[in-house]
Amino acid sequence: MTHDREHSRALELLELHQREEAPAPDAPIRRETARVRIPEGGALPRSEALLERLYHGELVPREKKALVIDTRRCSGPYLVSIDDAPMVLLDACSQIATLTHGFAHPGVLRGLHQGRFDRSLWANPDSTVGEQPELEAYAALVKSKAPAGLDHVTFVGAGGAEANEKALRLARLHAPASAEGGERRRVLAFEGSFHGRTFASLAATSNPAKRKGVDLPGYEAVFCPRDLAALRATLDERADELYAVIIEPMMAEGGDIHLTREFLLGVRELSAAHGLALVVDEVQTGFGTSGQFFWWKHLGLGETPETAPDVLTCAKKAGLGVVLSRWADPEPTPVNVASALRGLIHAEQAEDQAELEGPIRLHLDGLAAAFPALVSNLRVAGSAFAFDLPTAGHREAFINQRFARGMMVYHAGEKTMRFRLAACWEQRHLDDLFARIAEALRRLDDPTAPALVKEGGTRKRARRVEIREVEEGDWAEIMAVEQQAYEAERADSEDFLREAARYGVGLVARDVETDALLGFCFGGPLERYADVPGPDRDEQRGEGLGFYAADLTVAEDARGRGIGRQLKRAQVEWARAAGYDFITGRNKIGATEEMAGLNRSIGAYPAMILDGQYGGDAQAEYYRVPLHAPRLTKKHARGHDLSAGIQAPFGPRPSFMATRELVGPTASRLNMSNWATLDSVHYAEHLRAILPRGTAHLYTTSSRDELVDKSLRCLKMSRPQATLAIGLEGGYLGHNTAAARSLSDPAGFGPRFALFDWPRLPHPEQAGVEATLAALEALIASRGAEAIIGVYVELVGERSGRVLEGAAAQALRKACDAHGLPLVVVETATGGYRSGAGPWGLDALPKAFLPNMVLWYPGGQLGQIFVDSRWWIGAPLQLISTWDGDELSMIRTHEHLRAAHRLDLALAIDALDDLVVEAASWAGEGARIGGRGLYRTLDLGPSDDPDKAARALAVQARCLEQGVRVGVGAPGTLVFVPRLDVEAPSLRGPVRAALKAALTSA
Ligand SMILES: Cc1ncc(COP(=O)(O)O)c(C=O)c1O
Secondary structure (H helix, E strand, C coil): CCCCHHHHHHHHHHHHHHHHHCCCCCCCCCCCCCCCEECHHHCCHHHHHHHHHHHHHHCCCCCCCCCEECCCCCEECEEEECCCCCCEEEECCHHHHCCCCCECCHHHHHHHHCCCCCCCCCCCCCCCCCCCHHHHHHHHHHHHHCCCCCCEEEEECCCHHHHHHHHHHHHHHCCCCCCCCCCCCEEEEECCCCCCCCHHHHHCCCCHHHHCCCCCCCCCCEEECCCHHHHHHHHHHHHHHEEEEEECCEECCCCCEECCHHHHHHHHHHHHHCCCEEEEECCCCCCCCCCCCCHHHHCCCCCCHHHCCCEEEECHHHCCEEEEECCCCCCCCCCCHHHHHHHHHHHHCHHHHHHHHHHHHHHHHHHHHHCCCCCEEEEEECCEEEEECCCHHHHHHHHCCCCCCCEECEEECCCEEEEECCCCCCHHHHHHHHHHHHHHHHCCCCCCCCCCCCECCCCCCCCCEEEEECCHHHHHHHHHHHHHHCCHHHCCCHHHHHHHHHHCEEEEEEECCCCCEEEEEEEEEHHHHCCCCCHHHCCCCCCCCEEEEEEEEECHHHCCCCHHHHHHHHHHHHHHHCCCCEEEEEEECCCCHHHHHHHHHCCCEEEEEEEEECCCCEEEEEEEEECCCCCCCCCCCCCEEECCCCCCCCCCCCHHHHHCCCHHHHHCCCCCCCCEEHHHHHHHHHHHHCCCCCCCEEEEECCHHHHHHHHHHHHHHHCCCCCEEEEECCCCCCCCCHHHHHHCCCCCCCCCCCCCCCCEECCHHHHCHHHHHHHHHHHHHHHCHHHEEEEEEECECCCCCCECCHHHHHHHHHHHHHHCCCEEEECCCCCCCCCCCCCCHHHHCCCCCCCCEEEECCCCCCEEEEECCCCCCCCCHHHCCCCCCCHHHHHHHHHHHHHHCCCCCHHHHHHHHHHHHHHHHHHCCCCEEEEECCEEEEECCCCCCCCHHHHHHHHHHHHHHCCEEEEECCCCEEEECCCCCCCHHHHHHHHHHHHHHHHHHC
């Protein structure tokens, strides 16, 4: 490998240092389950030090991230910083409305520890290939809840903006021909709307400040007041220019404006009358927010196709973009399957949020009665509520206090305070939140109110306690405490406890000074409790891995001093040392809240609810405390996959992933736009160490398409007049957002592929660089250089395999420089060491060649934009989206980079080269090889060959029959993108044989 030793050593050192800091996957869990905490003077030294490492040299925008979060410590509504004395906040917006059940979702924990994430946790499968049980189950569930007639479900990589782009694409694909014979280029949206920050979604967002500098003339949306007469008039006048109508049933960002059933029904009818698709944006309102799965149905709409929308979009709580539609999606995209699974788990219990509405309403009425001059216009549905303050000034005074009052809230519209709770909120959390809101309202005029004052310090110190195994002399006191503690039907007998101690362990806690018995706990192998409710139906009983916690009791006068917690931790440590995999137990629901909280704090999740308990109709929760991280078991991989290397560069189960703690980031997903974590800082530090040549800063996105939109928006901030982005023939930058489609070659996609009328230059490899430059100069002569946002080129075409050689790159660079044009390089097929030249394909080009921006889609729900200092915009807010990447995808990508820099790819690259050269000869005349390194292509014939598209698919199918999966890119083009650690003999042996057979017979 050619990259230099010194660089390798620097990466090794960085890794060593980071691994020392990172939590071990099996380390004990300590979740905050009890209260808000604010450290003395608001000091957060560890958060601050980590943020300083992140921002150093303005690697990323120095934005408002206040805390570094420890996802292992978050639980329910509590968001917890990484500091030794942490800040613990009530997240009253549930991570910008993305969580149905708060942090450490029990269903996600259950899924993680019981194998449901096995296919998607360690690496991301390519979800466009083969069976996808998670996506199929997910689609079936949302369809079963959907308004009538929405029979198709498709998923997109990022979030709401991209879901809306896909919805608009489907709408435009099915729009009627314009009577005027012109193109339909506009969307009708409503005043107050927000649909996201990619180009087409943003165009439909009414707030001009948010759209500043990104409007593209000719494609602006038509904004209509929220009034049916106005809508009727607007449609009569302009329907011919439109291809869709888009609306949120509750306009969230616009100020939690609850639209009426009558109005929405009118919008439905008027759109239909003009033959226009109605897109209902439920990105923020779907997934049980209203108590019903969809807000549209909460309003009593959608029972029949006449009252249903044509397309409905979800994101946020859905984990990724979900689009329900009357039409099938002809252009599916790979997505992050783990995010889809999180969304599916959210969906399974989304309606739990309904139960919050009553208790919230009571509190809200109380608030309005207590502050009649401040609080007005109460709205509540399900887990969402809002109220208005008199002015924007009041709103600011409220927001400025949020950390001091221990709660995360956001405003919406001009003067609305907007809250999004989650199904995990209990009455005590609600009482606490509303007390905090009241305090904030009382202190709106108090200039000292935002100051952070210590709150929720450590508990009263426990007396000095000794915990040891039970001895004969303890029994009399044990039974006295047991009988005092419980009603008769719950007290255990001495025989029962003695047996537990014999086969398992009994631990007692005694006061070191007075020797008083403070408490005890007993338990033993699950198998010995086969007739106890809970263990009796535990599917894992019989494996010898479970420890059943049969009894934990604290003497009445010793309660509230942390004795139970100490006993429980001692029991966990005992069971872990004894080799158990998990502890189970049961808590009577309604009687043992504190015990349930204690168990959750050490990592418990509810495994099942038991009815008819304790000799009556009481319920019990049967909980499980995992003692180990989910296990990465090696499965024998069948066949040879040469198609999934972008999503899974080290195959489906890379053993190095076992070193990483993944439960926190998966079960407590954060908005990376607002928070950092230790892992996100580590990942950024690694990227800093391998920045593509010429670049100095980075942005993060949640998908491939978002790369395009975000990069264009960044460039447009410096070039507000520019309206054209320029790509190359054969190029591919994504096919969901209008911008990505308009930059990509339409070959192989459906009609009306591009929305924006953007030109493509001939590819230098095909036409010669002179032709490329001549086309660029002609364009500049006719439209002006200032009209061009940037020139986008792939180093290796992902669909075409066309290569941008050094001389052509330099010639393009020179031409762009002559006109002050940004040159954007796309590294999806070459980045992450795949080119064989170093971390980036750029490393193979002459050193003098410097791009202005580099876009890299590393798979999963992530994208990286690297920018030079010339075009960097340090203000983040215009460039964010809800997710801004996915922490799990970051962790995987980070490990891929660490592993890849140690690999020597030379043998595999040679073998793949030999393979494609031979394959070209088997394919016959006109076949053309493309690509570089471990990304190669074989174009089966000249571009005017009408049969080659079908032939490529036939070859793909024949290879598959022999256990070899190859990809297909542009029509007629086979793509070979193996894992980076592919072994040369497999390419020279079975893969070669299969390909030869397929090519010589197809
Ligand atoms: C109604 C609505 N649509 C779209 C979006 C954009 O979603 P994302 O940020 O995931 O792209 C949002 C985000 O707040 C939203 O509230």
